[in-house]
Amino acid sequence: MDYEKISFGSGNGVPFAVIEGVRHFDADRIFDCGQCFRFSSFVTSDGHREWCGAAGGKYIAVRQEDRKVTVFGTDEQDFYGFYHAFLGLGDDYGAINRDILSRSDNPRLLEALTAEDGIRILKQERWEALCSFIISQNNNIPRIKSLVSALCERCGIPAECAGMEAHGAKEKEYAFPSPGAVAELGVEELSALKTGFRAEYIHGAAVALAEGRTDFESVASAGSYAEAAAELMALRGVGPKVAACALLFGFGRLDAFPVDVWVKRIIARYFGENFDPCGLGPYAGVAQQYLFRYERGFDGN
């Protein structure tokens, strides 16, 4: 495992978890690589930079000091119930990196992995991941963030954030809304949130989930990547890229390999025409994130 010890405490009425001796964990790279849209960096009054946002029904703040990571806003029960997996701490990135490198001698991949080591694939909630990436199409990241945040404020239930003002929480913070809540909004209201042509995609997916016509359990237990992706792509507005992102970031399918314009460029330039992501093995999606972030570059917002 990639850490030595986890302990818990509380201060100023805020519970926290402390992960010590972490390796392959870089909060900046994790939260600033385009995989999630609800976290932003915040500098506390005592000068600590943290990544803060709502996930798992609560507002949390992640602070990293070298090999020590503190997660504010979670107690032991929440932590093992959600945030441990959310932060990818159940995955062994030392082993993942070795596996990736054992399958490819591509110099660009080695370079990217070396430069971007510390990225971990967040295990986000399934619907949040799917819905967010439906929204992402033909949008840039700042706008995706603002649309997702508008949606949460419009119909998400309040996220627990007591005592978290010192970590950048506003008076009210909101969890990502359930499919039912989004379905109830209707296409009109979704449109009013400036989601544009995606409004009917979002609504259709929300209804399919709420009615159980699309079943995430079934997607999660699909025998192959292709089957899982096909179930998601039955939804209007969900193509190969959005499905891959949902599976990678929401279902823990680390073999999912989203191909967007950047990755297309990377493949063309460094890998060649007959590139097959399957060749990168069961952690191809992790490799994709290394390559993607290395190529694109992020500046921390």
Next chain:
DNA sequence: AAACAGGCCTAAA
């Protein structure tokens, strides 16, 4: 001002 932003759908070869 025109082009583009982490795609997808539809129509047409």
Next chain:
DNA sequence: TTTAGGCCTGTT
């Protein structure tokens, strides 16, 4: 089966 346009909206 593959390939062009068009698409809401906002920013540069």
